[in-house]
Amino acid sequence: MFKLNSFGKAAAIFTSLSMAVSLAGCSSSNSNDDGTKQENSETRIVETDKGEVEIPANPQRIVSDYYLGEFLAVDTKPIIASPYALDNPYLAEYIGGIEPMNITSAETSQEMIAAAEPDLIVTITEADYEKFSKIASTVYIQDGKRSDEELFKYIADLVGKESEAENYISEFNQKVEESKGKVHDIVGDQTVSIVEVWPQQIYSMGSHFARGGHILYDLWGLKAPEAVQKSMVDGDTPYEVISLEALPEYTGDFILYGILSDTDASFVEDSQIWNILPAVKEGKAMPYEQVAWMHRDPITQSKQLEELTAYFEQFGE
Template sequence: MKNKKLLLVFLLCGTLLIGLLSACGQNAESKRSADNDLGKSEEKEEKKTKTYEATNGTVEIPSNPERIIVIADSYVGYFLTLGIQPLGISDFSMNNRYFEGKLDGVESLGDSNNPSMEKMIDLNPDLIITFNDPKAVENLEKIAPTIAINYGEKSYKEQLREFGEITGRERSAEEWIEQWESKIAEWKPKIKEMVGDQTVSILSPFSKGIYAFGHSYGRGGEIIYGEFGLKAPDTVQEMAIDSGEGWADFSLETLPDIAGDIIFTCPWSGDEADPEQVYGSKLWKELPAVKQNKVIELDPSAAFFNDPTSLDQQLDFIIESLQNNM
């Protein structure tokens, strides 16, 4: 009888021990599961941001930013091409006719050199794009992650790819480049045949003389010289294109040397100079391009821009203008 009681006690203790071990195992498994879930959550959280090497250093930005303010006028159209409407842009960009119908609901932030900080704070952006001005960048970084860009360091195709990478829209960038290159391939031989050996110049009167633009400073130069490969006057080729600057300034007296057989022109939008000082001068009126009605007027509100959205419409304008003036 005594032995039976001892056996019963041993059996009860064994059962309790197994239960305790099982409970401990379940707790450990639950802890591991919780730890795994936490790890996955942290990993997911980490993937919401990424680091980007910008001109202003390493910047931690959202993986797929969508609430974007673009202070740098030149880059608004890149985001429109990628299917992203900026929250806010400068007054100058708002007036670009190539953006008509694409900016509904976009906030105007004032002058790009002195945008409204209060409006930007209210817009609560997750990314700001600006030109590389250290003092301005320092203030903007207090509002949101800020990427500063040196104008002209990259071609417009490279810049579009970069913005595609920043926003997670690489495919959209490549699609635009593919359709663009297809249009250029179609029209380049036609334009080259139409223009032949005639030279083309892009001129803008300003307060101290005349700007001549090359292949990388807007006004259609990316298309005229860069894509179509049309000839510039020798002086313009040397000073504005071969130099890599994209532009050069000249005195009025040099006008006959920088004027091509075909001239694209508009007043300079960066000062209050009277363009008639050039357009009304005897030197201008005596130019062969003027006498032969081969002067094509650019829209001063839009000529500055060389983003993909603007380039698409500039291409149509340049093709139509050359067809009508040959």
């Protein structure tokens, strides 16, 4: 199953995905993809993080300022999406025809969205909720309130594709189980760590901040170095900024290693401390593409599972 969403704060468990559904005929005028109008569309009431909201029963023109892979995983394509989500290489084959949101300013985003005449807006940004609500039915999803699996089901329900989400999750979990034994046979009691380099900063991450951590520690049950395990796997800390000198304490027998785009990582890679780490000396440092691994939607996690499995398998007999 997918991991608890936690970006910079402890995630609260959202234990109910009950959607209060009330079908009712109402007169509305929304644009289809071909520019024609659909009249008298049905609507329903859904429970959101801003209370009950009336949305189309079958939304056709969706805008999302953050969530994208969740929609694409159930074969639903928004008309406008966050440029950050669109930059995710794992989603590249699915995003044809989606317009990147103009994020030059709040005003340009709002103008672009209004001009597109959406019938549903899904936002992670509470500050934009009232403005978006004046344009179309808007669902605000609070960051950190749901696990990734719960979030996926919630979004799938908004477009009437709960069963598709359940099938996707079931297939993912089956792949996890198929790979778990093989990976454990290879890794054994060795530790696995995640390190990411930003300009003059080094981040250590556990299971709460994407980068494959949920798969490594929660689903496969691999162990992190003690300093990481205690606070960032067993605890709720999403990440820690560490010094170069602290790398030996926060890195394990295997290292997943990412670099923020356009970052000069030489202060790490050229250092003696980095180059004498056992994982680096033994070729057990796996580089990952930060722009892709920072996401944790269903498609991204499925791709990460494949790459992580292939990575560890190369160390098998």
